[in-house]
Amino acid sequence: MEHQRTLVKICCMGSIEDAQLAIRLGAAAIGLVSEMPSGPGVIPEDLIRDIAQSVPDGIETFLLTCRQDPAAVILQQRKCGVTTIQLVDAFPLQGYSVLRQSLPGIRLVQVIHVTGESSIQDAAAVAPLVDALLLDSGKPSLAVKELGGTGRTHDWTISRRIRDRVHIPVYLAGGLTPENVQNAIEQVHPYAVDVCSGVRTGGRLDPHKLESFFSHIT
DSSP: OOOOOOHHHHHHHHHHHHHHHHHHHOOSSEEOOOSSSOOOOOOOHHHHOOOOHHSSSSEEEEEEOOOHHHHHHHHHHHHHHEEEEOOOOOOTTTHHHHHHHHTTTTTEEEEEOOSSTTHHHHHHHHHHGSSEEEEEETTTTSOOOOOOOOOOOHHHHHHHHHHOOOSSOEEEEESOOTTHHHHHHHHHHOOOEEGGGGGEEETTEEEHHHHHHTTTOO
16 A cells, blocks of 8 residues: 655644745645634734635645634634634534534544543544544643643654544644654654644744755655
8 A cells, every 4th residue: 555645734824925835845734823822823814814715726724713612613714714623622522513514514623632641532532523633732721721832742652542543634733843753753653744833933934944844754
């Protein structure tokens, strides 16, 4: 069976120019961050819409949302016009069917923050209800929630166990850099990797880091 090259999602897009750069260098998807309790990359929903509209067909546009009310998420998607919703916080299990009914054709990706063994059960419970899982390194239990963009890795052995347990695509995020992404792919064998801070310098997308990151994708 031919090896499927790991796809790359570049998150925290700040402009149409950022998105064009990421796509030109090989991104299969871009992440657009709406209002969050903490973390980098937040942009207004009007700008999310403008960037999403600028992206060529075949490139996925992810709306990162921390909202936990299905009606609020539906309104966001309709305003922003993205192809994919990335739910970065826990979401009511009955809410997924509401999203499905109201947003046909829109992919649903649930973030699982890998904090320990319990994350395996969390992932298994939600996997049948979504199109993909994204394994990240946030800490939703903090008073000010961390829901992504931490720049920290997590225990990849748990991520690998989740990947082996579920039957949907798994994205791996959290502290990935040009230096460690090849090792991460070898350990976890994800469908795709997702990077934000690891390809930036001073908060700005760095073409040299991006090129180096893509050169280590297997």
